[in-house]
Amino acid sequence: MLPESVYKKLTEPESVALVGVTSRTGLGSNSPLEVLLKQGYRGRVYPVNPKGGEILGQLVYTSLLDVPEIPDLAVICAPRDAVIELFSQCAAKGVKIVIITAQGFFDGDEKGRFMQHELSELAAKNDIRVLGPNTLGIINNYHNFCTSFMDFVNPVKPIGITCQTGTFYLGASQICTGAGIIVDSGNTTDISVTDVIGHLARDPRLKVINIHMESLRDGVRFIEAARDAVVLKPVIIYKTGVSPAGSLAASSHTGSLAGEDRVFDAAFKQCGLLRAVDTEEIGDLNKVFCTFSGINGNRIGIISISGGAGVWTVDACTRFGLEIATLSQSTLEQMGELFPDWAHCANPMDIWPASMSQGYQYCFRRALEAYMEDPGIDAVICMTGSFLALDGDFLDVTGIIRDVAGRYPEKPVTVTSWGCNYRHYEEEVEKDNTVVYYISVDRAARALAALYKYHHQIKNKKRGPVILPAHPGQSEAAGILAGKTGNLSQADALSLLESYGIATARWGQARDLAEATALAARIGYPVTMKILSEDIIHKSDVGGVRLNIRNARELEEAFTAMHTEIAKKQPGARLDGVIIQEHLTRGIELLVGSKKDPTFGPVLAFGAGGVFTEILNDVSLRVPPLSKKEIKTMIEETKISKILAGARGTAAVDMELLIDCLAGLSQLLLANPAISEIDLNPLLACADRVAALDARVILGNK
Amino acid sequence: MLPESVYKKLTEPESVALVGVTSRTGLGSNSPLEVLLKQGYRGRVYPVNPKGGEILGQLVYTSLLDVPEIPDLAVICAPRDAVIELFSQCAAKGVKIVIITAQGFFDGDEKGRFMQHELSELAAKNDIRVLGPNTLGIINNYHNFCTSFMDFVNPVKPIGITCQTGTFYLGASQICTGAGIIVDSGNTTDISVTDVIGHLARDPRLKVINIHMESLRDGVRFIEAARDAVVLKPVIIYKTGVSPAGSLAASSHTGSLAGEDRVFDAAFKQCGLLRAVDTEEIGDLNKVFCTFSGINGNRIGIISISGGAGVWTVDACTRFGLEIATLSQSTLEQMGELFPDWAHCANPMDIWPASMSQGYQYCFRRALEAYMEDPGIDAVICMTGSFLALDGDFLDVTGIIRDVAGRYPEKPVTVTSWGCNYRHYEEEVEKDNTVVYYISVDRAARALAALYKYHHQIKNKKRGPVILPAHPGQSEAAGILAGKTGNLSQADALSLLESYGIATARWGQARDLAEATALAARIGYPVTMKILSEDIIHKSDVGGVRLNIRNARELEEAFTAMHTEIAKKQPGARLDGVIIQEHLTRGIELLVGSKKDPTFGPVLAFGAGGVFTEILNDVSLRVPPLSKKEIKTMIEETKISKILAGARGTAAVDMELLIDCLAGLSQLLLANPAISEIDLNPLLACADRVAALDARVILGNK
Structure with a gap:
């Protein structure tokens, strides 16, 4: 946030210099001085132009240095080639806030980019804050202040x-x-x-x-x-x-x-x-x-000139997640009296059948009053007609709506009307700023949904900065990462995850068949075996991955077959043994990973794994640090979360374990900026366990 | 389609009777007679009201029967309780087309519904076509004809x-x-x-x-x-x-x-x-x-008053599937001359930098003319400013746009403007009906996309009725269905599919273990075994399904275990043997099925199967009959189609086989309306085969 004093001088300066201001005035002159005077700015204005003289009765200074004070703000309004010279004048004068309007810097050519860098250096050296370039600057309507060159x-x-x-x-x-x-x-x-x-x-x-x-x-x-x-x-x-x-x-x-x-x-x-x-x-x-300063809930009352329009208002409400209110007994009784026997009286309320005998305006008023008193209604969408000639519009209810709605400011009312005079209706109904007009009920519903969302789902949600204590595994993680670049080995990648408490399928390294057999017995069959070699990048392509090994005999067969195939397909590759890993099949394949974004840094991704990752794009993203609550919301945004919650009769996944895993990863990323990309590929989740089967970790430059 | 003569009498009658018309006139009287006269209808009008006399100088008939001719059309404008009596008059008079405006029939209470049925019977008996009830009827602006009671x-x-x-x-x-x-x-x-x-x-x-x-x-x-x-x-x-x-x-x-x-x-x-x-x-x-009567393609040229607005126009085009045109060398050269050295000249074209020295209006005209001549541009979206005071708007380009666009009617031009005077701009620019104004570029892009879609993807597409010859398997299918109701047995369901050429996993029925063993050997292991019993509805729940049986020994074990479990869980169930079925695991699980819709009859569904059916709702629907081309489009609408096409390096599914399967099902449904619901659950598809593993067929009342 800008220091208060800087913000104040930027948006409501007591004095402003217009440096390089044009001496032309009148239509099409693009003079910010003319605009500023016309707006009625009450501060001190110092036009600066080497030609001097007067513009619009204002004394023009030939140099900023001649201005009798250090102005709060300088606006450089000259074309780009004059900007650096004028900016230097600002620095020399001691101005601390400068607006640069000219185009052609980062948005221009090589020369522009060069000049931009020069400006930035000058600004830093002289402690000057800059708005722009390529900007019209500031409007402060409360201060009659505006730096635009267009009126x-x-x-x-x-x-x-x-x-x-x-x-x-x-x-x-x-x-x-x-x-x-x-x-x-x-x-x-x-x-x-x-x-x-x-x-x-x-x-x-x-x-x-x-x-x-x-x-x-x-x-x-x-x-x-x-x-x-x-x-x-x-x-x-x-x-x-x-x-x-x-x-x-x-x-x-x-x-x-x-x-x-x-x-x-x-x-x-x-x-x-x-x-x-x-x-x-x-x-x-x-x-x-x-x-409207609030809305009590999302239960919408609808008053409509016709049944058909009521239907499409209901559609609009549903489309934007609003609920159709159930009318209170009192509303039903009051309004029921007005309707003919055969007619439905309900929400949405089509008041036309009642209007035929009672008059449209009378029925509208009665309905709106009843709705405003009905505790089951949080806001009202009115749908009326503006199709009659203005001079004989006996259906005009804009005044009635203004009158009734104005008495209940806590209950938002919107109006939509059909027919040629809708613009007139908009103006009429919005006169007192107590009612809002929308040209379609869909837009009314969308706006009310946003009002509800802000007051009930955003404003009160704790969103303070998430501060997490350092993770006890950090020193171990740092040790694994020390001195490494590029892709981590799988063993390092798995260890790195474990250091932050992210569970993996049980695994170990073995140098030869004997060690592998002993390890497999410890881990328990079935197991998966993967070759360990810095020379082999795509293990599967050379037969370096063997799944679902069910006993020692199969292990031996697989070990021999793997080495034979590798010897044939990549002779001479240095081999460092094998990884033996628990072969897990139960569980739902998930995608968990992170990539560095140029704007936000590490971004955590969660979603459906396996073949569906690319096809369905069922992925939700978040920028760490993250609270566990936020991680829960992140998971719930995906479609796969319905399966995790136990759809189709399968047992629900242990959500705590899954959240812990994402929380650990989020902390790992923040504490280790060297990690440029990470993929748990896949993470398997089931009722009592969450485990990464494989991991790819890419380190960038620190 | 209505017979030509009926449509003509309905929409431009030479004579019309207003039966039960109110004798009130003036503001709020809701008199259709008054509206009709005011509109300038030139046909013969016969007001009918039991009170007789005159309304607005027109002779009123006390009964329709007194009218001196049989009018082309009668409009019954009385409240509902008078309608049947007046409708009978219409019948007696020999009127063949009647509009009923009153509410309170199917849209009302029990009595209304009863009256509606009575009306329908009367209409059928007297060969009368009815519009309504609960309608304002007809507007024909070319004939000054309108049956509304509202003016x-x-x-x-x-x-x-x-x-x-x-x-x-x-x-x-x-x-x-x-x-x-x-x-x-x-x-x-x-x-x-x-x-x-x-x-x-x-x-x-x-x-x-x-x-x-x-x-x-x-x-x-x-x-x-x-x-x-x-x-x-x-x-x-x-x-x-x-x-x-x-x-x-x-x-x-x-x-x-x-x-x-x-x-x-x-x-x-x-x-x-x-x-x-x-x-x-x-x-x-x-x-x-x-x-616009057409658009040559979807390559959009954008002319903008600012870089920022150009950006959001590009976003809007992309959002609605339009392409950003590449400018021709000629356009680049012509326009390049106007720009300062540092500025980009490209599409979207931000003409502001050029305008600073050349004038906005001049640059706008030059740009629009160049775009209209550029063969790489199919339509133009203009983004301009309407923020200056109207009396000094030196940026107004509405006349320029009208002028240039009017000379190139084959190239649609839309205009969006920013600032308070947008409504004035809309009126100005649309004056000659050659240019269309939209209040946002998103709406401009959406409309141009619809124009493109209609002229290039809808109009020319062959959409004639799909007429398919009877399927040779129909007599077999009819035999299977004969005399059946409710759920078909699995054997019948699979046979039914096969009769229409829909492949299933190889299967057969066996009465005992010996038959089952012989059958499994014929089919080839691994096999699946399912109990056959009319008494058992949920086979899996009682152990009646055994998967992946790999040899005769396992078959025997499974057969025994299955019968033991059933005897315990559902003692006394009548057993009719087992189904032995090829155990298929390869392939992608698909959902194929149909359900009867109350409006459209059988509707074919295709999409992702298995656990993803419910979660992802990746399903496309069509109403048979369907051409193979339409079935192909139907498949391509789903996300799973990307996997079927061979995403992630897996072999592509044989699309011909899959289309044939859907085509067969579509024909089966049309030829056998007794089928109320059918589910191939799942259909497995791989590179060389498509096979239904299971099928559920429910018959309704024919």
């Missing part, structure tokens, strides 16, 4: 935003419905979402945070910052550069390489971020969070 | 619609963007989507068809009608009552029971319908189909 329309909304593109910044009025504070970090060479999000979360004026993310440098720090923020406020994230093609486009846009999207997705889930699938979802969720 | 706003659009709720009918201006012809079938007791869709498909004024479906009576007839229609026109379907709760709500709405949604989904896919996930998708797809 755009942006209504005040209690939303804090960080983004990596000007489109998001300028389009916030549409994408996000408006904004309170926006920080565009552009290429994000220094100040990033991670530095800012905690401040947005602590700003009492803001109700929700939006993140537009294209790339991320330090995933682990981001996770910490996000975990901290979601306890205070709902955080919606829109991650772009998701597809391989999009990721490529992103890398040429902000000059950074995006990691795998599914790792980002896992990390977002882990910290309780609400991920928006597209730009419309951001706006939809903002509306619901800005309007 | 709603509904712009003319070349869209043919059938629906089952008035909400869809009245809201068409929003849900569908407008309409040409609408048929609301309400409770759908007689005339249904199946009767109408072929007429809509053949109407040269219409460009696209929308179906809102809540329930369906005869699935097989619908499939035929839909197959016929999609060759002529794109058909978008919005099926509601999808969730169990929604299905329940639907059944109380139109009084019919909805089948399983995944069966509907399979049937829709099979006939080439475009299924909309929500109401917004209907409108989005209508726009694209009404504006």
Whole structure:
């Protein structure tokens, strides 16, 4: 998190220098000075341009050094080739926070990347914090402060935003419905979402945070910052550069390489971020969070102008995991009176049959009032018609909804209407900011589901940093890893797992047949035998793996046959004996492993093993450190977990053992950054045992 | 399909009687007469009301019998208790087409259902076709004809619609963007989507068809009608009552029971319908189909106001299966000139760096012109900004887009804009009906993907009815089934499969150990032995199944042990000997089966077998009859198909054999409607063989 003083000077400076500001003004001039004055900024502004003179009545300084104070913030608004020179002026002047708007650095060519490095060095040497380059900078609507060179329309909304593109910044009025504070970090060479999000979360004026993310440098720090923020406020994230093609486009846009999207997705889930699938979802969720401060549960009441529309509202609720409320006796009695004998009175409530004799508006009011008083209903979706000519719309219930809903702020109400006048309805119904309009019931249901999720599954969940004591096996693990590079031998790999308490199938090494026979007797038949040799990489290909050996006679046969085949297929290979291992067949094959992600470091993977790993992609991911509770959730996300829980009458797997195994691996990874990849291939799990049969461990450079 | 004359009288009658019309007029009167007159209907209108007199200057007949001609169409607009009496009048008068608007029949109580049956009998006896009840009837915007009692706003659009709720009918201006012809079938007791869709498909004024479906009576007839229609026109379907709760709500709405949604989904896919996930998708797809008559491929050019927005457009294209076009040398050269040295010029094209010196509008025009001439681009998504104040919007490119796109009608162009003025942009850019606006690039990509799918994967695909010659095994199959009910014995079940050429593991029946031993020797070890007994339902539970018997000695042991265990666990069970079966272990376990659906009849299922069936739900469904090509597609829809194709180095399964097996089963089901359920459990498939190991066949009432 940025120091408070830096954040304050960045977002509500008392003085700002616009360094290299254009002297042009008026339509299309792209003058940030003009925008700032128009916005009504009340701090001190220092335009700097070598030509001097005046712009819009403001004295222009020919050099930043001439400015009569050290401004809180400098915005360098010149094209890239002038930036280093101007940045040096900032350093000389003693400015500590600089925004660079120009494009063409990491997002440009070789020269741009070179200049970027130069800037970073200058910044470090002079202790300057940088926002950008390739950014429009800051909007603080509470302070009439804005560093954009475009004079755009942006209504005040209690939303804090960080983004990596000007489109998001300028389009916030549409994408996000408006904004309170926006920080565009552009290429994000220094100040990033991670530095800012905690401040947005602590700003009492803001109700929700939006993140537009294209790339991320330090995933682990981001996770910490996000975990901290979601306890205070709902955080919606829109991650772009998701597809391989999009990721490529992103890398040429902000000059950074995006990691795998599914790792980002896992990390977002882990910290309780609400991920928006597209730009419309951001706006939809903002509306619901800005309007309602909570929701008591997920039981939805539906009031509809027709039976058909009630049906599709039920579908929408079910699609997003909401429940259809059961009406109380009192609601049924009150409303039942209004209906003709033949009609159903239930939830969803199609009020049309009642309206034919009682009038639509009267019935709507009665239904909404009954629903608001019904303790079994947590929120209401209204479906009405906006298909009549506006001047004779005797079905208009927007005022009724505003009136009734306004009296029950703890019970969210959304409205969807059908017919040409829907935009007018939207405006009317949202007038008092007590009700939210959605153009479809699916979007209403999605937003209410997010509201429920945040207040009941995210906000209250303990997400503090997971701090685990050092594992007692670490010195043993360190010993095994010492001096090693590349692939570990299988014996080392298995020992490494055991050092962190990860069970393996019983095994041992034998130098010759006699030792192997004795070892097999100790381990107990059936056993598996594998050749030990640094020269042989693919053991199976040369006959170096023999499964299901049932007795000493078979062991001898297998030992001889194995050595004969190897002698033929890879003559001259140095042989160091064999591994004898308990031959396990019981149990469910699982995939457990880890790979280093460029953004998040080691990422733990769990899922279905064997042939189904690749085909089904039934894998869940997490970024360590992990609590046991989080590991349990991770397991439960997979489809294979249903089998582990004992589907189809088979005994359930011992979940404690499995969780311990993943917890051990997670600690092993964190304590030993040399491990770049690890695979337990497979891990067998059954009712009373979890055991790794094989392990592949690859070490990278420390 | 309705006879041409009936469809014509229903949708553009020369004369219409409004039977039981209200004498009230004006705001809120719900008078269909008033609506009809206001719409400017030019046919002859006969209001009928026992009170007689005049309404809105029209002579009112006290009885339909007094009307001076037999009208083409009668609309009964009275409440339900008057309907039967008025319907009898229609019959007496000789009217052959009647619309019933009242609610409270199948959608109401017991009395309503009784009246509905009475109506149906009356209709059959008098050869009357009925639309409704519980319907608003017809809209024909080309004929100024409308039977609604609500005077709603509904712009003319070349869209043919059938629906089952008035909400869809009245809201068409929003849900569908407008309409040409609408048929609301309400409770759908007689005339249904199946009767109408072929007429809509053949109407040269219409460009696209929308179906809102809540329930369906005869699935097989619908499939035929839909197959016929999609060759002529794109058909978008919005099926509601999808969730169990929604299905329940639907059944109380139109009084019919909805089948399983995944069966509907399979049937829709099979006939080439475009299924909309929500109401917004209907409108989005209508726009694209009404504006563009084709698309040459799926290579998308992207022109964007910023790099960031380009990234998320690429994501959107990838999400919906579109490709990012590679720019031609000519485009690169033309555009490259406009860009500063450091900037990338590629697709997606972020024109901002070029705009800084050349002007945004100029660059946008140049880019769009180059894209329209580029033979490697099939469609263009434009992303622009609408964030400036309207009166000084020097970035407005809506006119430029209209101008350039209008010259290249064969290359679809969509526009998305960011910022507060997006609605103004939408209106501006769509002015000439040559360009389509979408509020997000995701929705643009989804619509273009549907356009591509229709023109390249649906329209040209041969979907004629699949007519297969009778299978030579039918007489044998009929013999096996003759006189049977309930569960078939395993021997009968296996024989039944074989009669239709479906391979099974080699098997035979034996009455005693001697026969069993001889049989096993013929079949070849290892074998499986199963008890034969009508009294024993769960063979495994009483030890009645013995697997992997490797020789005669083991067979004898197993035979004895089996009989001993059964004698203990189910003493007195009548035993009829044993089945000896080849013990197969090689191969991939598959699920193949069928169940009767209330709407579509027998539905064929194919997918992953064994423990993964329930967990992964990796199953694809089809409604027979099926061509071999369709069966191939069906198999390829599953994840397990990747394993069948030889993933992970294993030999590929013989696809011909597998397809033959499914084709045989499909024919067996069609020819023998007595089969209500069948399960090949499992079917084993490997490189050179496909064999059913077990089969469960349940017969229902014929």
